[in-house]
Amino acid sequence: MRKTGVLLPLFLGVVLAQSVSGILGRVEENLSTPWQAVIQGKIQTPSGEEALLARVYALPKENLFRVEFEKPASLEGNFVVITEKEVWNYLFLTNQLVISPKEKAQIQGLGFTPLGDVKDLAERVSFRLVGEVRLEEGPAWKLLGQAKEGQGFAQMELYVPKADPRPVRFVFLDEERKVLAHLRVTSFKRAPLKPQALLRYPKDAQVVRR
Amino acid sequence: MLPRGLTGVGAVRKGVGMWLPAKSPSPTGTRSAPMRPRGLKGALILLFLGLPALAQTLTLGGYVDKSQLTPTLELSHPFSGFTFELRATREALGLGLQRALELGPIGRLAYGGLVALGPGGAGGRVFLQGGVGPVALEAALAYAALPWKALWVGENDPKGLSGRLKGRFRLSSREVLALSLAYGDAGLGLLPWGRPTWGLEGVYAFREGPTYTVGLGHRGGPYGLFGLKGELDEEGSVGEVLLRAGARTALEARLYTSIGEDALRLRLALAYPLYLALEGEWRGLGLEGACGQEGYALWLRYRWAFGSEGR
Numbered sequence: 001m002r003k004t005g006v007l008l009p010l011f012l013g014v015v016l017a018q019s020v021s022g023i024l025g026r027v028e029e030n031l032s033t034p035w036q037a038v039i040q041g042k043i044q045t046p047s048g049e050e051a052l053l054a055r056v057y058a059l060p061k062e063n064l065f066r067v068e069f070e071k072p073a074s075l076e077g078n079f080v081v082i083t084e085k086e087v088w089n090y091l092f093l094t095n096q097l098v099i100s101p102k103e104k105a106q107i108q109g110l111g112f113t114p115l116g117d118v119k120d121l122a123e124r125v126s127f128r129l130v131g132e133v134r135l136e137e138g139p140a141w142k143l144l145g146q147a148k149e150g151q152g153f154a155q156m157e158l159y160v161p162k163a164d165p166r167p168v169r170f171v172f173l174d175e176e177r178k179v180l181a182h183l184r185v186t187s188f189k190r191a192p193l194k195p196q197a198l199l200r201y202p203k204d205a206q207v208v209r210r
Numbered sequence: 211m212l213p214r215g216l217t218g219v220g221a222v223r224k225g226v227g228m229w230l231p232a233k234s235p236s237p238t239g240t241r242s243a244p245m246r247p248r249g250l251k252g253a254l255i256l257l258f259l260g261l262p263a264l265a266q267t268l269t270l271g272g273y274v275d276k277s278q279l280t281p282t283l284e285l286s287h288p289f290s291g292f293t294f295e296l297r298a299t300r301e302a303l304g305l306g307l308q309r310a311l312e313l314g315p316i317g318r319l320a321y322g323g324l325v326a327l328g329p330g331g332a333g334g335r336v337f338l339q340g341g342v343g344p345v346a347l348e349a350a351l352a353y354a355a356l357p358w359k360a361l362w363v364g365e366n367d368p369k370g371l372s373g374r375l376k377g378r379f380r381l382s383s384r385e386v387l388a389l390s391l392a393y394g395d396a397g398l399g400l401l402p403w404g405r406p407t408w409g410l411e412g413v414y415a416f417r418e419g420p421t422y423t424v425g426l427g428h429r430g431g432p433y434g435l436f437g438l439k440g441e442l443d444e445e446g447s448v449g450e451v452l453l454r455a456g457a458r459t460a461l462e463a464r465l466y467t468s469i470g471e472d473a474l475r476l477r478l479a480l481a482y483p484l485y486l487a488l489e490g491e492w493r494g495l496g497l498e499g500a501c502g503q504e505g506y507a508l509w510l511r512y513r514w515a516f517g518s519e520g521r
Contacts, residue, residue, distance in 0.1 A: 069315065074344035076383035078315050089315050093380055094341040098318055202441065203466035203473060204448040210312070 019129045023141055026165040028118040034059050034193040041170075041183035045072070052183065057191075057198050066198040081199060090201055097201050100210040124148055125156055137161040137168050153180050266293075271496075271511030273299070273363040275401070276504075282363060282511065295324070302328040302361050310340070317342035326362060331355035335373075344380035349373075352394075359402075363509060364498065366395035366402040388413040388425075396429065398460060398479050399487025399500035400507040404430065411435070423452070431457020442467070460485075 040053045053071035058064070063084040069075040077092030082102075089098045125145035133142050138161050145156040157171040166188070172181040269284040280300040287294050295306040308322025319340035326333045333354025338347065351373040352358070358365040358372070374392035381387055390411045396403045413425035413435060420440030427433050433456030442449050447467035454460045460481035467474050472493045479487040485502035494513040500506065 067315075070383075073383040074380055075315060080315050089312075089318075091315075091317060091341060093344070093346045093378060093386070094318070094339075096318065098312065100312070104312075200446050202448055203446045203468060204450070204464065204475075208310075208318075210310075 020127050020143065023129070023143065023160055023165065024118045024122055024127070027160060027167065028060075030165045031058070031118075032060050034191055035188065036191045036193065037188040038186045039067075039183050040071075040186060041181060043181040043183075044179070052181070057193055059193055059195060059198060062195055064195055064198050079201075081201075083199075088201070090205065095202065095205050096208055097205045098208045098210065104210055124151055127158065130157075132162075133159065135159060135161065135168065138163050140168070267513060267515050269496075269511050269513040271509060273507070273509045275363075275507035278363075280363065282509070284511075293322075297362060299363060302326060304362060308337075313342060326354070326358075328356055328360040331360070331369075333358060333361050341378070346378040348376040348390075364400045364507070366397075366406070368394065368406040372406070384417045386415045388415070396458070396460075398462075398481055398485060399489075400498050400509060401485070401487075401500040401502050401504045403460070403481055403485050403502065404458075404483070427454065427458070429458050433458045 036055065036057045038053065038055055040051070042049050043052045044050075050072040053069075055068045055070065057066040057068075063082075065082040066079060067081075068079040069077070077090075079090045081088040081090075085102055087100050087102055089100070090096070091098065125147050127143045127145040130142045130144045133140055140159045140161045143158040143160065145158060147153050147156060153172040154175045155173040155177070157169075157173070158167050159169040160167055166185070168185045170181070170183045170185075171179060172183075174180055266287045267285060269282075271282040271284075273280050273282050278300075282297070282299050284297045285295070289307075292307045292309045295304075295308065297304040297306075304324055304326035306322060306324035308320060310318055310320040312318055317340060319338065319342065321336075321338045323336040324334060331354065333352065333356070335350055335352030337350040339349070340346065351371070352367060353371050354361060354367070354369050357369045358367040372394035374390065374394065376388065376390035376392075378386055378388040388411075390409070392409045394406050396409070407430055409427065409429040411425060411427035411429075413423055415421055415423045415437070420438055423435065423437030423439070425435035425437075427435060433454050435452070435454050437450065437452040439448065439450035441447065445468060447465070449466075450462075450464040452462045458481075460479060462477065462479045464478075465474075465476045469492065473491075475489070475491040477487070477489040479485070481502075483503060485500070487498075487500040489498045490496070494515070496509075496511040496513065498507075498509045
C-alpha cells in the first residue's frame, strides 16, 4: 500500500507527460503539410496594449516558416522568415534584411511563430497538461508551458482542439502572471506553398549577416 | 552627402564592403604631394598577404582617377560581439569597429567608429544608424585633418568637420516622413559634385502599390524632389527613379534584380552641372565609375565572403 502511495504520483506524472508528448505529436502530424493562417490579438508593448495581426505561412517538412506583420502599423511590412538554420528579419523602414544563425536570433515574444514547429517549441517551453476546456472550435486541451530563460515570457497557455489538433489560442504571461499577449489563430487553411514564395524579399534590401 | 534613395525604403548605402551608409565628402581643392609614412608600405604588404586569411569578408580592388592609381583592400571580421573592419590603399589605412543592437522584428541599431591615417594626417568618424518601430535614425560625425579623399577613395567630404543627421518617421503604415541635415559632399558618386556645403531636405513618401516620393531641399539653393519606386516582377525586382530639380538637378535610376540566384544591382546618376555616375554589382564583383568637371574615376572590386557570410 505504502509502495503504491509512493508510486502513484510518479505513475500519474508519467501518464500526463505521455499525454503532453502525445498531444504535441498529434499537432506535429496534423501540421505536417503546407498551411497558412492569420494570428491576431492583443500584445503589450512599451507604449501600451496594441493590436497584432500577422500572416503565417508554413512549410513544415522544409522547416520553413514566414510571418508577415500587418499590425501594429509600425511593423507593417516587416516580416520574419525562419529556416532550418537561420532567422531572417526584414525591417521595412530601414529596408534591411538581417540574417542571423538561429542560436543568435532574437525571437523573443514570437513564441507563436513556430506554431507548427512543435519540436522547437517544446525545446524552449516545457509543457504540462492542465485539463480540457470548451472553445468555439470544440473541446480542447489546455497546456501550460514554463518558458526556459531568454524567451521574453515566463509562461504560455496553449489551446489545442481535440478534433483538429493544432494550436488555436496562445496566452503569454510574465513572472507575475500578467498577460503579455493574447493571440488567436484564424483563417487556417492548407495551401500549396512554394519555398521561393516564403523566402522572397525586396531585391533592394540591404542584407546584413550576423 | 544627400541621402540616397529617399523613398523611405531602400535608403541604405549599397556598395561592396563600404563603411558608412552615405557617400561622403568632397575635397575643396587639389591635395598636396603625397607624403608616404615610413613603414606603411611594408605594413600594407603584410596586411595584403596575411590578414585576408582571418577575414569574414575580403574585398580587393583597383581605383584610378586623374591623381592616383591604387590598389584597395577591405576586410571585416567578427570579434567579441563587434565587427572589426580594415581598409587600405597604397597611402592610407583605416581601422574601424562596429556593433549592433538587434531587436528582432522590432528593429536594429548599428553603431561604430573609424580612424583613418593618410599622407600627413588623420581622420575619424562615429556613426549610429538603424530603426526601432516607427522611427529610423542615421547620424554620422566626422573630423579629418585632410580631405577625406586622401583617406579613402570615393569619399569626398572636406577636411575639418562634416556629418549628417537624418530621421525617418512612419506616419502610418503607408506614409513615411524623412528629414535630413548634412554638411559635406552631395554623395552622387565617386567624384565630388559641386562644392561641399550644407544641405537640408524634407521628403514625404507614400505607398499605393508603388512608392511615390515628393520633397523639398536646399543645397546652395532650393530644389524639388520627385521619386517613384516599385516592384517590377514576382521575384521582387525593384526599380527606382529619383529626380532632384532646381538649384541642384540630378536624375538617379536604380535597378535591383537577380540573374539566377545572384543579385544584380545597377545605379545610374546623371546631373547638371554635367556629371555621370554608374555603379554595378553582381556576384561580389563591383564596378563604380564617375566623370564630371573634376575628370573621371573608376573603381573595380571583387568581394569574397567566408564562413557564415557565404551562402
